[in-house]
Amino acid sequence: MNFLKRFCRNRGAVLGLVILLAVVAFALLAPTLFPQSPWRPVGRPFLAPFTMERFPLGTDTLGRNLASGLVHGARVSLMIGVVSTLVALLIGVPLGAAAGYAGGFVDDALMRFTEFFQTIPSFALAIVLVAILQPQLGSIVLAIGVVSWPPVARLVRGEVLSLKSREYVQAAVTIGQSTPRIIFSQVLPNTIAPIIVMGSLMIGSAILLESALSFLGLGDPNLMSWGYMVGAGRTRLLDAWWISFFPGFAIFLTVLALNLAGEGLNDALNPRLARGRE
Amino acid sequence: MTSAIRRRVGFKQTLAFKATLALTTAIAALGLAPMGALAQTPKAGGTVHVVVQPEPPMLMQGLNQNGPTNMVAGNIYESLLRYDEKLTPMPSLAKSWEVSADSKVYTFKLQEGVKWHDGKPFSADDVVFSLDKFHREVHPRWRPIVNAQVEKIEKVDDLTVKITLKQPFGPMITTQEVASAPMIPKHIYEGTDYRANPANNTPMGTGPFKFKEWKKGSYIHLVRNPDYWAKGKPALDEIYWQIIPDAAARAVAYETGKVDVLTGGSVDVYDVQRLAKLPNSCMTTKGWEMFAPHAWMTVNIAKGGPLANKQFRQGMMYAIDREFGKDVVWDGLGKLPTGPISSKTKFYSADVPKYTYDVAKAKELIKASGYKGEPLKILALPYGEVWSRWAEAIKQNFADAGINIAIETTDVPGWTQKASNGDFDLTFNFLYQLGDPAIGVARNYISTNIVKGNPFGNQGAYVNPEVDKLFAEAAIAPTDAARQELYNKVQKVLVEDLPVLWLLEMEFPTIHRCNVKNLVTTAIGVNDGFRDAWKE
Numbered sequence: 001m002n003f004l005k006r007f008c009r010n011r012g013a014v015l016g017l018v019i020l021l022a023v024v025a026f027a028l029l030a031p032t033l034f035p036q037s038p039w040r041p042v043g044r045p046f047l048a049p050f051t052m053e054r055f056p057l058g059t060d061t062l063g064r065n066l067a068s069g070l071v072h073g074a075r076v077s078l079m080i081g082v083v084s085t086l087v088a089l090l091i092g093v094p095l096g097a098a099a100g101y102a103g104g105f106v107d108d109a110l111m112r113f114t115e116f117f118q119t120i121p122s123f124a125l126a127i128v129l130v131a132i133l134q135p136q137l138g139s140i141v142l143a144i145g146v147v148s149w150p151p152v153a154r155l156v157r158g159e160v161l162s163l164k165s166r167e168y169v170q171a172a173v174t175i176g177q178s179t180p181r182i183i184f185s186q187v188l189p190n191t192i193a194p195i196i197v198m199g200s201l202m203i204g205s206a207i208l209l210e211s212a213l214s215f216l217g218l219g220d221p222n223l224m225s226w227g228y229m230v231g232a233g234r235t236r237l238l239d240a241w242w243i244s245f246f247p248g249f250a251i252f253l254t255v256l257a258l259n260l261a262g263e264g265l266n267d268a269l270n271p272r273l274a275r276g277r278e
Numbered sequence: 279m280t281s282a283i284r285r286r287v288g289f290k291q292t293l294a295f296k297a298t299l300a301l302t303t304a305i306a307a308l309g310l311a312p313m314g315a316l317a318q319t320p321k322a323g324g325t326v327h328v329v330v331q332p333e334p335p336m337l338m339q340g341l342n343q344n345g346p347t348n349m350v351a352g353n354i355y356e357s358l359l360r361y362d363e364k365l366t367p368m369p370s371l372a373k374s375w376e377v378s379a380d381s382k383v384y385t386f387k388l389q390e391g392v393k394w395h396d397g398k399p400f401s402a403d404d405v406v407f408s409l410d411k412f413h414r415e416v417h418p419r420w421r422p423i424v425n426a427q428v429e430k431i432e433k434v435d436d437l438t439v440k441i442t443l444k445q446p447f448g449p450m451i452t453t454q455e456v457a458s459a460p461m462i463p464k465h466i467y468e469g470t471d472y473r474a475n476p477a478n479n480t481p482m483g484t485g486p487f488k489f490k491e492w493k494k495g496s497y498i499h500l501v502r503n504p505d506y507w508a509k510g511k512p513a514l515d516e517i518y519w520q521i522i523p524d525a526a527a528r529a530v531a532y533e534t535g536k537v538d539v540l541t542g543g544s545v546d547v548y549d550v551q552r553l554a555k556l557p558n559s560c561m562t563t564k565g566w567e568m569f570a571p572h573a574w575m576t577v578n579i580a581k582g583g584p585l586a587n588k589q590f591r592q593g594m595m596y597a598i599d600r601e602f603g604k605d606v607v608w609d610g611l612g613k614l615p616t617g618p619i620s621s622k623t624k625f626y627s628a629d630v631p632k633y634t635y636d637v638a639k640a641k642e643l644i645k646a647s648g649y650k651g652e653p654l655k656i657l658a659l660p661y662g663e664v665w666s667r668w669a670e671a672i673k674q675n676f677a678d679a680g681i682n683i684a685i686e687t688t689d690v691p692g693w694t695q696k697a698s699n700g701d702f703d704l705t706f707n708f709l710y711q712l713g714d715p716a717i718g719v720a721r722n723y724i725s726t727n728i729v730k731g732n733p734f735g736n737q738g739a740y741v742n743p744e745v746d747k748l749f750a751e752a753a754i755a756p757t758d759a760a761r762q763e764l765y766n767k768v769q770k771v772l773v774e775d776l777p778v779l780w781l782l783e784m785e786f787p788t789i790h791r792c793n794v795k796n797l798v799t800t801a802i803g804v805n806d807g808f809r810d811a812w813k814e
Contacts, residue, residue: 039674045606061548062606062671135687217666221658221685222673235526235546235663 006268013264019257023250027074034068038224042068049242060233060243069224070250076225077254080141081207085199087145088206092152093188093195099153100160101183111157114150122147126209130218137220140213144206155198159191193269197262204258211251226251320513324813326794327537328804329528330498330519331544337489337498338478339460340412343419348457349541350498350519352805354395355460355483358386358405359451361801363567365624365713367451368800371400371461371484381446381756388437392507394463395482395489402433407464409441416472419458419717423447427754446756449714452624455568456806458712486512486809496521513812529553538794538813541804542566542786547609547664553789560792563611563785565803570620570718571786573708575656575672575779580700580728580739584649591776593643595633597679598672602635604782607668611787615780617773619719622783623711625752625765630773640679655686657705660693665706668781697733708784709734713801715765716753723777724749740777 008014026033036042041063042055049058049066057066099110117125126143133139163169164187172182211227213219219228226247233243330349336342339351358372367375372386392400410431413420424431427447432440443450453459461484466477481489484507487500498519502512520537522528529545531537532553542565545553554561577585577594584590604612619626654676658669669685676683688696696702712718721727724746727735745768752764788804790797793814797807 037674037677039670040678041602041606041671041674062667131689217687221666221669221687232663232667236548239552 003268007264010264010267012260013267016257016260016262016264019253020261023074023254023257024078026071027078030071030075033071034065036065036068038069038072039064046236046240048240049246057246058240058242060229061236061240066229066243066246069229070226070246072224073226073229073247074250074254076223077207077210077227077251080137080144080210080225081203081258084141084144084148084206084210085202087141088149088152088202089195089199091145092149093156095149096153096156097160097183097188097191100157101164101179101187103161103164107157110153114153117147118150123209123212126213127216127218130213135213135218135220137223140210140218140220143213144209147209148202148206152195152198152202155194156191159194160187163187163190197266197269200258200262200265204255204262207251207255207258320510320796320810320812321814322513322812323515324513325516325518326514326539326808326811326813327518327520328539329531329537329541329544330521331528331541332523333495333521334498336478337481337492339457339481339483340408340462341416341473341478343417343457345543348802348805350500351460351481351483352456352485352802353487353500353517353808354481354485354489355456355462356485356806357454357456357459357461359454360806361452361455361568361713362799363564363801365452365567365801367454370456371405372454377451381448382443384441384443384450385434386439386441388439389507390437392484393505394465394484395503396463397505398463398465400461400463400484401436402439403436404461404464405439406431406433407468408462409459412462412467412472413459417459419712420453423449423453423717445754447716447754448758448761449716449753452713452717455713455802457802485806487517508809512809514808517808525549532556532789538791539797539804540789542788545789546662547611550611550787550789551609554787558792559789561787561789562798563787565788565798565800565805565807566786567622568713568801569710570622570713571708571710571784572615572618572620572780573706573782573784574615575781576697576702576705576707577738577776577778578700578703578705579741579777581703583652584647584654585703587647587649588775589643589647590649591779592633593640593647593649593679594676594681595640595776595779596636596643597640597681598675598779598781599635600781602671603668607664607671608782608784611785613783613785615783617769617780618723618778619715619765619769620711620783623719624714625762627762627766627769629766630769637678644680649681651682653682653684654703655684657686657688657693657696657702659706660688660690668706694733697737698731700730700737700739705737706781707733707737707778716749720749720753723772736777738777740775742771742775742777745771745775 042065043059043063045059045061045063047055047059049056055065055067057070060066095110095114099107126147129143129146130139169182169186172186210219210225211230214225214227215231217231219225229247230244233240237244330346332346334344334346334350337347337351337354339347339355356371358370359367360370362368371389371392373389374387376385388402388405394400409424414424427443427445427450429442429444434440463482466482467475486503486506488503490501491499500517502515506512520531522531525546528540529549532540533556540553553559577591579586600614604610604614613621616628617630656669656673659665673683673685697705697707709722710718722736723740724736725741726746728739729735748764748768752761752768755761755764788798795812795814797804797811799810800806
């Protein structure tokens with residue numbers, strides 16, 4: 001209960017959470033709200049928003065319903081954001097934990113490997129990966145995961161380094177627990193809080209990355225995503241601003257909400273920090 | 279027709295012009311005035327800025343026939359003939375020509391007093407060198423024709439050239455367009471390595487404009503040829519071909535007055551109507567009749583499965599809303615094709631089975647074909663947004679008809695590789711028809727042209743001995759009437775069989791300031807149009 005209270009004390013975080021819940025709700029209800037495929041041309045092209053009840057946000061270059069695209073796009077954007085973050089965590093957490101706990105040569109080797117990935121501009125690497133693997137859902141998720149794990153690894157390593165010298169870990173070593181068991185039962189559970197905070201922020205950047213890829217035409221051509229919608233409308237920005245504006249605004253809102261909520265989580269999960277604020 | 283074969287075409291332009299003038303005056307008096315431009319006398323002088331997109335790789339037209347190369351170089355070089363919008367031959371370097379009764383000997387009389395840009399006289403030696411030596415070695419379109427059809431090319435006298443064919447070859451008269459057979463100066467190229475000749479950097483022809491300067495990435499500058507053989511032409515002093523890499527920037531350059539002419543395909547389809555409606559802005563879709571770009575969806579029949587089934591292909595054809603593609607995706611530009619031959623090309627026939635958008639019928643045919651939901655993919659053509667939108671629209675059409683369909687995207691080299699090597703189910707393509715079906719149409723449907731490594735042949739590996747035979751006979755049939763009959767037949771067979779799904783006779787409008795007059799007067803438009811153009 002204490003956690004919820006602390007979270008709610010941050011108004012921005014609550015606002016973020018509300019927006020996020022709304023986006024999730026839209027994503028879940030998409031097939032009910034708009035049972036037709038968002039790719040289907042349903043009306044005259046270039047209908048302005050707020051002029052027809054059937055197309056509250058207007059239609060795009062092919063007469064497709066923008067509202068439907070937006071809602072279906074929410075599913076794609078959220079799903080890619082969450083899944084690719086999980087991929088990044090799956091790579092980053094074990095690497096960071098191993099480096100931090102083992103120390104010495106293993107630590108050096110793994111950290112140099114991580115730095116190698118950090119020195120390559122992440123967006124350029126993502127473009128290259130998607131282009132090589134063909135733009136499909138799987139390759140996009142993989143590419144985003146591959147470019148976003150290094151910060152996770154470094155964070156986890158730092159946490160593990162400081163936890164390793166704690167008394168309860170020393171005690172576990174003394175009573176002869178195996179190294180994997182110590183890592184999984186003593187060390188990692190105590191790094192969960194910062195990982196959750198980081199993960200929530202990473203979802204936001206993953207959504208941005210996916211949008212940027214789709215904008216450049218490297219999205220999955222069979223999935224309606226927000227980045228694709230912005231990209232598809234950009235040549236008509238002068239005479240049909242709404243085609244790019246609404247999906248762009250949706251990206252902005254969702255990423256903002258994720259950041260606000262992540263900040264709130266950080267405060268709530270780190271009571272010392274939160275108390276210091278008062 | 280046979281009796282009319284022996285004919286002589288004189289250089290009667292002045293007469294034709296006077297007749298037009300009289301006609302125009304008459305119409306103007308009635309208050310109609312549709313051809314006002316022709317009624318005015320050309321004004322000498324002036325500079326025109328034209329967009330060329332993308333930057334040509336080189337301007338030596340004998341060695342390179344890319345679209346942008348032809349646009350610029352077609353005004354530097356000349357060929358024996360020019361063609362009007364009906365593809366009727368007109369005099370150019372050939373003043374007149376004569377075809378023998380057996381359709382096997384073509385005799386060309388050359389213009390008098392023609393000079394190369396360096397002052398040396400142009401003669402029959404140059405024609406023989408160009409057609410028999412230079413292009414036989416390097417030209418991808420002339421080489422197969424000259425090797426298969428021509429027995430000999432000889433000089434009769436300084437102003438007469440005789441081409442003797444092995445057999446009658448109807449398309450012969452359509453092969454002398456400037457990009458297909460430009461005249462090359464013998465005194466510069468004879469005995470040299472054509473491709474390595476330093477003169478390739480300073481292209482030189484007999485044409486109305488001389489090459490002056492090429493600032494790479496910026497502009498190509500042509501200036502008036504004062505010694506041009508047609509008296510009083512050209513009217514313009516200079517042409518600047520502006521190189522602007524971004525489509526939106528090209529549109530802005532036109533809006534702000536930096537350029538006077540936007541050549542076909544140089545701005546986004548969506549911008550065409552807006553730019554055409556600007557004050558003092560004129561638009562024409564003419565000037566592409568020789569090319570008649572034809573767009574279709576290639577079906578990979580070699581893959582087998584549903585794609586090899588005629589009923590399934592017919593089902594797909596009924597499933598596609600082609601009107602939507604034309605009106606919405608292409609913003610109304612173009613015309614629906616009836617079959618393999620464009621309505622702008624010779625020997626077109628409309629007497630073929632029709633496929634109108636009909637989802638119910640599509641479903642029925644697809645069901646009858648025994649299709650069981652095998653997944654199929656459309657390989658989108660990476661030529662920009664319009665093609666992506668088109669793939670999306672057709673994908674939705676197919677999905678509506680019950681086909682399990684997805685889109686696959688790639689980049690230009692990726693597309694070329696996949697399309698060249700049969701690594702696709704369905705993909706888009708568009709090709710020029712080059713005036714005659716024997717040159718620009720047969721290549722996509724005959725079984726001898728199923729080749730790997732080139733995306734512009736019979737990529738779906740369609741095999742039909744009857745079609746092979748009809749195309750082969752039609753190319754060498756002695757009269758136009760006989761050819762027409764054979765092409766009528768082959769069009770019927772192909773439209774029934776649907777080796778590919780024809781989608782659109784594409785149009786590439788030329789947008790220009792209305793005070794640039796007489797710009798598009800031939801079947802290749804701006805490619806050789808500046809000879810007659812003038813600026814008010």
